[in-house]
Amino acid sequence: MAKKAPGEMSFLDHLEELRWVLVRSTIAILVGAVVAFTFSKWIFDNIVFAPKSSDFITYKFFCDLANKYDLDKSFCVTNIPFEIQSRTLDGQFSTDLWTSITAGIIIAFPFILYQFWKFISPALYANERKYAVWFIISTSILFFLGVLFGYYLIMPLSINFLGNYKISDVVKNDIDLDSYLSLIKTTVISCGLVFEMPILIYFLAKIGLVSADFLRKYRRHAFVIILILAAVVTPPDVVSQVIVTIPLIILYEVSILIAARMNRNKLEEANG
Structure with a gap:
């Protein structure tokens, strides 16, 4: 993989x-953050706080599905009983600022990738570049x-479950703004x-750290981990866990196909 002659x-x-890669990436993030900050009110009203409303598209979709197939009507969200509050003087300003930076990272993600690709490309073969x-x-x-x-699956399920969860009627849910935003940012960035699992597997297979046989051998272990992950991030009902599990299993299977392709390519190069 390393073709660049030493000493160049x-x-x-x-x-x-x-x-300079880091400088250009930071500038791109700041530009995206400035754009997001300019439209912050619209972003908060229509994106950030949208999953708190019972009219959110995900709740409507699952409610229609439940009515159509006579499923559990708990999917029909009528109320999410908590209020969001800011308890510090600079709470709303700092939230606006950091949310804009998070949006800037998401907006600038392709440009950041391009910058890092340019950085590593001299070390690649021409057919890799x-x-x-x-x-x-x-x-x-x-x-x-x-x-x-x-945003559209894990966040609404989590907000609906956590917002309706009660240990006692004595306790009133007044959720701190920072807690609410932290859940959203962590969830969407983590997802x-x-x-990126298939891309990660591609590079790991390319340098020989994993193989398709290895991924197939530990498929059952991976599925158990995926099920545990789905159980952690979703409400305790089977349907929600299945909804989260299916895309992750598909990603894992795609990763196996990618690793198999890389293994075949390496064998062809070795024999060719």
């Missing part, structure tokens, strides 16, 4: 190049799909990164 660039030259567009597009699509998966 010194260690300090590489550090300088990496510094030609996959730059494929790498950036596929990685970006998987990341955005993960973000949407977290975006989890959806």
Whole structure:
């Protein structure tokens, strides 16, 4: 994989190049953050706080599904009984600021990928560099799909479950703004990164750390881990867990296919 002749660039030259990659990526994030900050009121009203409303599209979809197939009517959300409060003087401003930065990271993600690809591309063979567009597009699509998966599936299920959970009628739910935003940011970013599994497996298979046989051998172990993960991030009902589990299992199976393809390519190169 490393084709670049030694001595062409010194260690300090590489550090300088990496510094500029980080600088350009930071600038892109700040530009995205400024755009998000400009439209912050719309973002909060229509995106951030939307899953708190019983009219949210996910709740309507599951309610229609429950009515159509005579499923558990708990999917029909009529009320999420908690209020969101800010208890610090700078709470709303700092929340606005950090939410804008998070949005900036999401918006700038393809550009950040491009910058890091440019940084590592001199160390790749010519036939590997030609996959730059494929790498950036596929990685970006998987990341955005993960973000949407977290926002439209895991977030509404979590908010509905946690918002309606009660240990006693004595306790009133007044949720801190920072707690609510932290759950959203952690969920969507984590899902975006989890959806990068096929890309991660591609590189691990390329350098020989994993193989398709290894992934097949431990498939059952992986499925158990996925089920545990789904149980942790969803309400305690089977349907919700299945909804979260299916995409993760599909990603794992796709990763096996990718690893198998990489293994075949390595064998062809060795024999060819």
